[in-house]
Amino acid sequence: MNKKTPRKGRHGFKKRISDILKVEKPDAALDKLDRLSTPKIINVLFSLLYDLDQEIKWPAVTLMGKMVAKIADSNMEAARIIMRRLMWNLNDESGGIGWGSPEAMAEILSRHDVLAGEYASILISYARRDGNFLEYEMLQQGFLWGIGRLAGVRPLLIQDASRYVVPYLKSTDPIVRGLALWTLGQMDIKELNLNLEELLKDNSKVQIYMDPDLKTFRIKDLAAEALNKYR
Numbered sequence: 001m002n003k004k005t006p007r008k009g010r011h012g013f014k015k016r017i018s019d020i021l022k023v024e025k026p027d028a029a030l031d032k033l034d035r036l037s038t039p040k041i042i043n044v045l046f047s048l049l050y051d052l053d054q055e056i057k058w059p060a061v062t063l064m065g066k067m068v069a070k071i072a073d074s075n076m077e078a079a080r081i082i083m084r085r086l087m088w089n090l091n092d093e094s095g096g097i098g099w100g101s102p103e104a105m106a107e108i109l110s111r112h113d114v115l116a117g118e119y120a121s122i123l124i125s126y127a128r129r130d131g132n133f134l135e136y137e138m139l140q141q142g143f144l145w146g147i148g149r150l151a152g153v154r155p156l157l158i159q160d161a162s163r164y165v166v167p168y169l170k171s172t173d174p175i176v177r178g179l180a181l182w183t184l185g186q187m188d189i190k191e192l193n194l195n196l197e198e199l200l201k202d203n204s205k206v207q208i209y210m211d212p213d214l215k216t217f218r219i220k221d222l223a224a225e226a227l228n229k230y231r
Helices: 004-023 026-033 038-048 054-074 076-089 101-111 113-125 137-153 162-170 174-185 219-230
Strands: 205-210 213-218
Touching (some): 004 026, 004 038, 004 054, 026 054, 054 076, 054 101, 054 205, 101 137, 162 174, 174 205, 174 219, 205 219, 213 219
16 A cells, blocks of 8 residues: 555646646646645656647646746756756657657747757757757657747747758648748748748648647648748
């Protein structure tokens, strides 16, 4: 019996965090969780990044960003340890897959300028064939969303990343294609002279998280918007 108690305790704590994320917006969730153990909450959020329920995963991404940025303000090394843990999750040697880690990294970087300066190039490296390339399409979806998220708030840090995003427009995965289009739409891509004619016929749909909502777009509409923006 004694051996089962800690597991039940961990499960109960995780469920408590999940329930809060499902009903509260991230700011309200942060207020509710502020009195609890920060390391325990961070550990739960790591596990929730893998959750298939998008109504749990994405609030967990947002809350991770808010909490780690707050940690960094008082203890930068503790925040760097969390960043290194996210990076380790994406390393082949970790033995895991790292679902949700690129998104969490980007959300943290979007909320803290010092961490952004230190780690933005690493986030971009996951898109690079000559860098820390991630071959799984679900991870590609993650870093593409992450680069787009960072582009919206720190454009100078990712201004040279567009050339690494362009190849993903030809992905066989419609979500990857759609996220690549959306991400390029967050950047200044006038100089790229993109040929988006094929994508103007693409009826595939993609969901994109824009805190606090998941929004659905047709790829052909994203392509038309990009063409209109940079004609």
